[in-house]
Amino acid sequence: MASQVWRIRTRGALAPLVTVKRTIYSTVKTHYDAVIIGGGHNGLVAAAYLQKGGLKTVVLERRHVLGGAAVSEEIIPGFHFSRCSYLLSLLRPHIYRDLELKKHGMKVYMRDPHAFTPMLEDVVGGLPPRSLLLGSRLDMNQMEISKFSKKDAKAYPEFIAHLDNLAEAIHPLLDSPPVDIAGLTEGGFWRRIAALRSATPLIQCGLKLGKNIPDFYEIITAPIMKILNRWFESEPLRATLATDAVIGAMTSPNSPGSGYVLLHHVMGELEKEKGAWGYVEGGMGGVSKAIANSARSHGADIFTEMDVHQVLVASDGSAKGVVLKDGTEIHSRVVLSNATPHVTFKTLTPQSALSPSFIKAVDQIDYTSPVTKINVAVDKLPNFLAAPTPDGKPGPHHQCSIHLNCESVEVLQMAYNDCLEGRPSSRPMLEMTIPSVLDPTLAPPGCHVVSLFSQFTPYSLEGGRAWTEQDRESYADSAFSWIEQYAPGFKSSIVGKDVLTPPDLERIFGLTGGNIFHGAMSLDQLYLARPLPFMSDYRSPIKGLYLCGSGSHPGGGVMGSPGWNAALAAMADLKRG
Template sequence: MLHTQRNIVCNANLLIRSLTKAKVVVRGLQLKHQYDAIVVGAGHNGLIAAAYLQKSGLDVCVLERRHVIGGAAVTEEIIPGFKFSRASYLLSLMRPQIMQDLELKKYGLKIYLRNPSSYTPLDKPGGLDGKAKSLLLGSNAKKNADQIAQFSKKDAKAFHEYESQLERIVSAIDPLLDNPSVSLPSVMGSSLRDKWSSIKPVGALVGSVKSMGSDLPAFYELMTAPAQKILDRWFESEPLKATLATDSVIGAMASPQHPGSGYVLLHHVMGELEGIKGAWAYVQGGMGGVSQAIANCAKDHGAAIFCDKPVSQILTRGSKAQGVVLVDGTEIKAKVVLSNATPKVTYLDLLPQNTLPKEEVDHLKQFDYISPVTKINVAVDRLPNFIADPNTSESDPMPHHQCTIHLNCEDSSLIHDAYLDAQQGKITSSPMIEMVIPSSLDPTISPKGSHVVLLFTQFTPYKLAGDAQWDDSNRNKYADIVFDTIERYAPGFKASVVGRDILTPPDLENTFGLTGGNIFHGTMSLDQLYMARPTPGLAGLRCPISGLYLCGSGNHPGGGVMGSPGRLAAKAVLGDFKALSK
C-alpha cells in the first residue's frame, strides 16, 4: 500500500512537470490545418519517418497523444530523482544506416556499451565440481569458455561455433531488414509499376538466401523449430541453455519448447553498435534519449511535433487518406498519413468502418497480440548484493551489475513452467526475470548512491483466470512474488526499495497504446513476419487506402528499437509522393 500511495503522489507531481515540459516543446509552434504528411504517434519509428520526410523537403507534423514523446522508447521520472526507461530499456537493434543518416550522435544520443552482457546467478551451487555459483558471459571468447567450462567442457568448445553461426546468419539476412518485404499483391499485380516496385525486395530476398550457403538448413531450423531443440543439439548444460533460451521468448507468449521460438532468439542478436555486432548498450538519460535525438533531428529540419494531441480518426475520401481528426474535433489535412500505432489501432480503430475490404478486416482481427510481459521499474537506495558474487564495495558496481541479470533461469524447465501458469491465467510463482541496472553505467538517472533497477518479467496473462482483474491488489501480489524471487538471490533487495512502478499487459496497452500489451506491435511468429506482416494483403508498406502507411513495428521487419519500419515507410512515401500530390 505504501508503494501505491507513494507512486500516486509521484505520478501527480510528474504529470504537472511533464505537461509544463510538453508546452515548452511546442512553444512557438502553431498547429496548422494542412501539412504534406502527418505522422500519428511520436514513437521512435514515427519520429524516424518524420525526420526522413522533413529532411527530404516535405512539411511534416507529428501528433502524439501522451504528454511526452517516445512511445515505448521513453524516459519518465516516475519517482523523484529516478529516471526510468519505462518500457523498452536497451539499445542494440537500431539500424546503423539510420544512426548515420539522422546524425543521432550530433543530436544528442550518447550510449554506454555493456560488457559483460549476461549474468545468471544460481540459486544453489552446481556445475561439474558442485561449486559453480554463476555464469557470466560477454565479448571475450576465452573468458566465456572458462565460465561455461564450469558446467561442461563440451559446451565451452561449442559455444564459439554456435555464436559464429548466428553471426553468419544475421549477416546474410541483414539486407532484409533494410528493404521492404516482398508484397504478394505487387508480385502478382498486372501493372508494370506494381511489378517494378517488387524487384528490389525480391532481389534482397534472393541475395540473402544465396549468401546463407551451408548455413541455410540452420536458418530454416531457426525459423521453424523450437529453440529448445536447437539448444539441446548444441549444448548439454542447463544454466547455459536456459540463459540463451530467454532470448527465444522475450516478449512472446511462448515456451522455448514451441516451434518458431528459434526466430525470436535470432531477432535479439541482430543488433550492432559502434561497429560491434551483437552489442547492447544503455542510453544516457534512459531510452527517451534515443527518441529525443531523433526528434531533435526532425525539428532541426523543420518538423512540427505536438504532444497531448490524440487522434480519433483518419480522414478518407473514397480510397484515399486525406488527413486526421483530433479527439477535440480539429481536422488537419495532409497528402499522406503515416501511423506509428499498431495495425489494430490504425486499421480497425482509426479508419472509418467499411473502409478496408472485409477480407482484410477479418485478417486483421486474427492478428496475434498476446503478450506475457509485465515491466516493473524500481528505485533502490543501494546496489543489489548477490549471494553468488557478493559486493566488494557498497557503492562501486561490479561487472555483473552492468549486464542483463537472469533470475529463475538455471533450468529451461522453469521458463516452461511459468509459461504454463500464464496459459491458465495464473499469477506464476516462478516468474522469469531479466534485471538490468542502467545506473551502474549511467550516473545521470538516479541520485548518487541510489540506483534504477528495471525488471522485464514473464509470464503474465493479459486476462487472469476467474474473471479476476489486474487491479492494484493483483499487481502488487505479482510484484511481491518477483521481489521475493530476487530476495532469494540478493538478500536485502526488498529493504532497499524506494518505490516501484508496475505495468502489466493491460497497463502497457493503456499507457503506450500497445495492443494486448505486446511490445513488438504483434507476435513475432513465422506466420506474422516478412510478407505476412501484418497481413499478406497489407505487407509491403502500402495498403488499399492510397496515402496511408503503417510506419510502426506492426510492419516489416517487426519490433524492437530498430527504426526500420519508420525508415522504410518514409522511403515508400517519397517514392509515391509526386503521384499522391496530384
C-alpha cells in the same frame, strides 16, 4: 492503480509525485504534406526522412512525452526510468548515421560483460553459489562455461559464429519492404520490373546464407531447445540462451518458432559491435529525443498532447488528414500511423471505409503478451550471493542483463505453463537491468534504478478476470521475494515501484494486448505476412494511409526500419502521383 500513483519515502513519510510538463515548439498548422500519428521512435524516424525528402511533416503524439515505448520518465522523484523499452541494439546503423543521432545528443553506454545468470544452490565449503558471466571476450566466456561443461566451452565460439552468420544474412531484408508478390504475378510490365527489383534483398539474403539455408530454415521454425540441445549439455548455458528466445513473446523454449525470437535479438549492432546491447544516457527516451531533434533540424513539427481521434477519408476513399479529439482538422497528402494495426484500423479509421473482410482479418492478428514491466527505485545496489560486493560498489555483473529464475529450461517451461492456465508465474522469469551503474544521470547519488522485464503474466487472469491493485501488488511482491533469494536485502532497499501489467502497457503506451512488438513475432506474422498476408508493404487499403510502426515489417524492437521503409513507400507514391 500502481501504474498511476508513484511514491517515495521522504523523511519517513510517503509523498506523491505529480509533475506534467508540456513543451510547445510551434503552432500546429492546418495543412501539411505528411501527418504522423504517434511519436514513437518509428514515427519520428519516418518524420525525419519525410522532412529530409522535402515534405512538410508533423508528428502528433497523444501523451505528454515523446517516444512511445522508447521513453524516459521521472516516475519517482529523482529517479529516471526507461519505463517500457530498456535496451538499445537493433537500431539500424544507416539510420544512426543518416539522422546524425550522436550530433543530436544520443550517447550510449556499452555493456561488457552483458549477461549474468546466478544460481540458487546450497553453498558448498563456504564458496558462493555458481554463476555464468558472458561478455565480448570468447576466452573469458569459455572459462565461465567450463565451470559447468568443458565440452560446451569448446563448442561455444563455433555456435556464436554460426548464429552471427545467420543473423547477418537477414540484414538486407530489414532495410527493404518485402517482395511485391502482387506486382510479380498481376502487375503490368513496369510494375513487374519494379517487383523484380524488390526481390533483390531476398536474393542477397539467400546468397549470404548459401549452404546455411537449411540451418536458417530450422532456426526460424524449430523450438530453440531442439537446436540448443544439439550444441550444448549444461543447463545454465542452455537456459541463459533460451531466455533470448522467449523474451517479450508468449512462447516457451520448447515451442516451434522460438528460434527466430533468439535470432531477432542477436541481429543488431551497437557502435559497430555485432550483437552488442547498451544503455542510452538518460534512458531510452534519449533515442527518441535525438531522432526528434534530427527531424526538427530539418523543419518537422512535433507536438505532444495532440490526441488523434480519426483519420479523415475523402469521398474518393483516400486519406486526407486527421481530426483531433478536440475537433481540430489537420489536412495532409499522406498519413502514416505509428499505432498498432489494431488501433489504426479499428479505432482511428472509419469502419465504413474498410471492407468487412479486411476488418475481420485485422481482428485475427495475435497480440498475446506475457510481459509485466516493473520499474524499481532502490537506495543501494543488489548484493548477489553468487558474486558478492559487500562494499556496495558495482561489480562487472551489475551492468549486465541479470537473468533470475533462468538457471534451467524446466523453470522457464513451468513459468510459461502457469501463464497458459491464466495465472501469473509463481516463479517468474526475470531479466533485471541496472542502467544507473553506467549512467549516473538516472538516480540520486548512492541510489539506482532497476528494470525488471518479467514473464509470464496473462492479459486476463483466471476466468477472464481483470487485474486488480491487489493482484499487481501480489505479483510484484512475488518477483521481489525471488530476487531476495539471489540478493538478500533487495526488498528492504526498495523506495518506490511502478508495476505495468499487459493491460497497463496497452492503456498507457497504446500497445494492443500489452505486446511490445505491436503483434506477435511468430512466423505467421513476419515478412510477407506482417501485419497481414495482403498488406506487407506499409500501404493500407486506404490510399495515402500507411503503417510505420512495429506492426509492419520487419517488426518490433527499437530498430527504426518500419519508419524508414514506410517513409520511402509514401515518398515513392507521391512522386508517382
